[in-house]
Amino acid sequence: MKKLLLAALVICFAGQLKAQDVTGSWVGAISVSGVKLHLVFNIKKTSDTSYSSTFDSPDQKAFGIACSSTFVKKDSLFIGIAIIKGGYKGVLAGKDSISGTFSQGIAKLPLSLKKITGAEKANLSAEKIRPQTPRPPYGYHSEEVEYDNADKSQHYGATFTRPDGEGKFPAVIIISGSGTQDRNGTMMGHQPYWVLADYLTKNGIAVLRVDDRGAGKSSLGKDINQKTSLDFSYDVEASLNYLETRPEIDKKQLGLIGHSEGGMIAPMVAARRKDVAFIVLWGGPGVSGAQILTEQSARALKEQGIDSTSVAAYKKLHFSILSLFATSATQADLDQQIPPVFEAWKKDQTQKTLDALNVPKASMADVLKTYDGTYNSGWLRFFISYDPVIALSKVKCPVLAVTGGKDTQVDAAENLGRIKEILTKSGNKDFEVKTIAGLNHLFQTANTGDVAEYEQITETMSPVAMNIICSWIKLHVK
Template sequence: MAGLGCSSQSEGSQLDSSQLNDTNNASAGNLKDIEGIWIGNLTVQGGLELRIVFNISTNPDGSISASMDSPDQGVSGIPVESVSYKNGNLNLGVKSIPGSFEGIYKENNETIEGEWKQAGSVFPLVLNRIEKAPETHREQDPIKPYPYTEEEVVYENKEAGVKLAGTLSLPQSEGPFPAVILITGSGQQNRNEEIAGHRPFLVLSDYLTRQGIAVLRVDDRGIGGSTGNVSQDTTEDFAEDVLTGVEYLKSLKEIDPSRIGLIGHSEGGLIAPMVAVKSPDIAFIILMAAPGVTGEEILYMQSDRIARAEGASNETIAQNEALMRRMYSVVKEEKNNTAAEEELREILRTEIANTSEQKTESSGHSEAVIDAQVTALTSPWMRFFLTYDPRPTLMKVKCPVLAITGEKDLQVPPEENLRAIDDALKAGGNKDYIVKELQGLNHLFQTAKTGSLSEYAKIEETISPDALEIIGNWILEHIQEE
């Protein structure tokens, strides 16, 4: 589902030089070619553009150090563990994502032209030297000083051995306050849920805190200030982190324990009902672009909508779906990872052999792409996501629910998902819920023309003021009823 259409977020820690001396080397005399700050644009799923920045410098011993930033995802200082530059060829290895860049320095125009490889895909990437790393500020980003207080907080999910770091925003009026926890979409997101130069959770948190509601927003496991390795985790594990956050809020004198709610976006909209069913302390939940059907159904819908928005033919769309169905069938039916991996490799090799126009030349790249795709498909997260049906859980949710989705959402299409959410809540006997499609809004709740992922960065608006007002008013109505 890729809650926000991207998969390449990683550790946000500062660069540690001790991690960089893996295979870092260069031929003498060429280092000045590549020293400095380099930026390039990746065009990923659905035409979404993400900027990648490499910071390259030389050490006293002649080796090269590098780090990587993804400014549109709010991540900086990602260690580049292996760096080599020889005869104009630059190779950068980022194991923590994992990803790699291979490029050739072009002296005539001072660019480095090559490819970025990650998560089973290969993207062309041209790097240009810049003097200063880009700073991103959107019109809706709040500007300090704020009319409320912010606290950096850390608490622990002891059972999982995970430390969670976040920001708690507290109104300046007298407490105890009602509170909400913001739950990010899929892929490792930081506390502001940064994507395409936007910080949706920063904007949402600012809006709600000004309304007198305390807000806790948290870095996902393994990103920013939070610890953990998500390679073996599923959505259920992330739900346990949110439950830990609820217990943390209940321990604070500034928070009213009877008025704690959850706001989940995309995959966060799967997590919020899980937590509401497990914890009687949840006063309400808001589902923003939440799935109402299985992950497998979501992925077919998403692939179809995005491909059509890009102008793909019906034949291409049908071929893509047929391939997806073959692969997902293996993932669902073959529980042994070794056997599943071999079957998936055979499917992908056959597909590449049938479609590649440069079979021999691309064979090395193909195997790397296949390995990455197979790893992603057989991960615990994907195995869970494909088959998890949110409807039985939604039927058990008894607290008030607001479910909203943008009419132009291509990632979690509104008609099928809102209908499924509505049916499940009704079947479960929930007496207080609203299911609403918001006209003209995309997956990020921006006012959009097409809903295409490529629009995200181009739209100046971070969240529609109408969406913010709907959320804020609904919460205020329900906390007053308590």
């Protein structure tokens, strides 16, 4: 699931203020793929005519993200957040409430804010109690570390854990899923990467878990809005290089565990580096991003009650247009290719299907705007166009690919089937693909597997899944 936030430190500017006082903290909530996320805007007065704002997402443990602009005109509030290509626009309704819209990229969501006290804000930030979250004493060595990439352009913060005692230990790097995440994979009170690292370290395997760019102690770097999974794969290489400087580590037994998008990145690194001894793909993709996003969109339509015929028609159109991304060098190229595809598809549909999908209300300009916004995101354009076969077919080290049977984000049968096909054709002699029944994309024991269920589940990560991963690694590092 694509997360909302990237961290930055920039100064906010404000226009002329001739309205009621807006200083203080304001909270509201948006729904993203069925998940409720609280957003907090903290507004301070910096002079008689200027203001600065910071932005928090406490459910994601993201705080103090500086805004790029803050402007108040009469009863209207405008906050720009350049780092997410969005912001907030609202109208003040009394001294304690604001009604408006939150935007990120092409997405626009209704967001009403209310003013809160410092105590209420602190309560939002309080850590939820999850029984699997590790508590000291850990029973192993845990160390906060920091390091840079080769040209010093990127700084990383991480936690290194290893078993107590002497020896050369096998080690893994956990590669996060899509979006900006801290080293623990913090989401809705769960910290799955920490829980997995704790389990592995207690079973004799050292772990390095790393803050993504812009999270924790890792720097944001340049041009973050255009960075892709390929760029992030070189971040993993920097972490691999650091791990090899540790005297406690067996350099011949270094592996990667990639979750979700990380399951696409791990093969990229393993295809380039002979020092990667094994990789684990945790809910990783085997098909293109175009296919994954099409399936996710289709599922959302089904949940809205759209009939199966119309959903199937939408899937055909959406996948056809997303597939054009790979052959479009520019947005103008894409805009030339979309209209004939759309019009040909439209002629083949019944009026019932067109009405169900609201096609009569959409102009060609609306269609182009939707896909242009997606195309202009460097990360999304790469993800949509990338086929995992590119790297997976070059991976010769052992591979474990595991996916939850109730994963609604990366379908187990479709993706594991393709991974198996790729590795078989490429001649990899040591791989295993496995569906773990009853688990969702985070490897929680789930009822439906829906994203909305993640927060409701007490379990952070199934012990069954952790045992499968750990046992497979130990078998390959003997």
